[in-house]
Amino acid sequence: MDPLAGLLEGPRARGAFMIRACSDPPWAVRVEDRAPLTVMLMVRGGAWIVPDTGEPVRLRAGDLAVARGPAPYTCGDAPGTVPQALILPGGECHHPDGRALGGRMDLGVRTWGDRLDGSAVLLIGTYLWQGEISGRLLDALPPLLSLTSDVWDCPLTPILMEEVVRDEPGQEVVLDRLLDLLVIAALRAWFARPGAEAPAWYRAQADPVVGRVLRLLQDDPAHPWTVAALAAKAGVSRAALARRFTGLVGEPPMAYLTGRRLALAADRLRDSDDTLESIARRIGYGSAFALSNAFKRVYGVSPQEHRTRGRAAGVGVGVGVQRGVVRGTGQAAGSPATRTEHDPGPAA
Structure with missing residues (x-):
């Protein structure tokens, strides 16, 4: 087996949290969902991703970022913008002080933000629990990575923009598979870039x-x-x-x-x-x-x-409603314990 194929065969989204975020400055969202992996694709305008530790990452149109959980981060129009919303496990959305948003930022099918024609449009896909991404793949990634449009060209952007707002039977399965493809395409480009530090x-x-x-x-x-x-x-x-x-x-x-x-x-x-x-x-x-x-x-x-x-x-757990982006209250499933040297079975 091709070693990279072996590494990338793991992504298997199950009812992934996927939305289109449309906003005008100033805007910012605090993410504390503890998700193992989140992909952010900048479709229009720009954004900053600011982790609690490490350097901020700037995204321009066509750029993509991958955040490896469970560390929290803030995504906004500028590094210093105060968050207007807080994302918790399962995709729950609240005001930073804990008050429910009450659908105030709901713009339709899997669309969230200030207004549909906002100057910044960001596609966000989140794997909600650890089992959807192989531990070996997560171990190979830094907490936050980015790909600029000059080193990769995402052919999935038009398809994602069309499919994310559809409200049809089986649509979540379609989006799960598109998210898997997006992750595989992005990580293949990341590992292939000049000077890449492969595992x-x-x-x-x-x-x-x-x-x-x-x-x-x-x-x-x-x-x-x-x-x-x-x-x-x-x-x-x-x-x-x-x-x-x-x-x-x-x-x-x-x-x-x-x-x-x-x-x-x-x-x-x-x-x-x-x-x-x-x-x-x-x-x-x-x-x-x-x-x-x-x-x-x-x-x-x-x-x-x-x-x-x-x-x-x-x-069931964390499955989103078809209209809007409000998620169920179920916690994402637990993650594997710390790795140790283990008994590989009778062959060892």
Whole structure:
């Protein structure tokens, strides 16, 4: 598998929060939604994104920014503009003092702001919970990144502008898939830009030893790999492989394999009705019990809880109304626990 394809195969929006924001200066919105990933595409005019820590990012027409949660930030016409609204988990919108907006800034179907012909138009798409974006992808991104129109040309802008305001059956599914495509296109351009700092494991693909091992683990994660077997395939000793792999990738081979397997399990739990036993066999675990223990240790919830939350995110929790942008009050589902070196199952 192409390593970049492996990295980008994760985005799977489920009832994503997507709006068109139209405003005239002065305007600003404080974002404290703790969402794992938000994409902001400047269609007209300009804006500033000001994180609580780090440098502000300026957007002009055609530029795009990606904010990696859960850190809060402010988006407005200028860095010092006082926010008029506060965005909370689930896409809830309030005045900064906690009072409900009461639809005051509702301009129609998924449209929000001062007036439809405002001088600034911003398309915003938000993944509401961690399971929609792979942990490995989030780990590869800085808290805030931007792409200017001179280094990328977004072919999806006209389609997004047309689809975001449609009010038809199944429209949220259409918008979810468009958001996935937008993220993939943007991150592909970001990783390909001159001087890009790709993640360590991505750069390690060029290493003749570690690159071969990474491709083996990516292409066939269900195989009963051991460090000795991988070392033999790469033509080096176990100790040499462990040292070289850890130095370039940032974690030992078996820990990398565990992360790969469990990410695949998380996707299958969310996207299929396969039994846990079936998923365990598919990804290289000897039993549902072994997979369940490893999954809970890494993600902080059981596989069944992960599946339930994934379904809720798609059909209930945080699903937006068709008119306006007011969201449900459900909290976004929990995020995986801090990564550790884990038991990758019987093959380790």
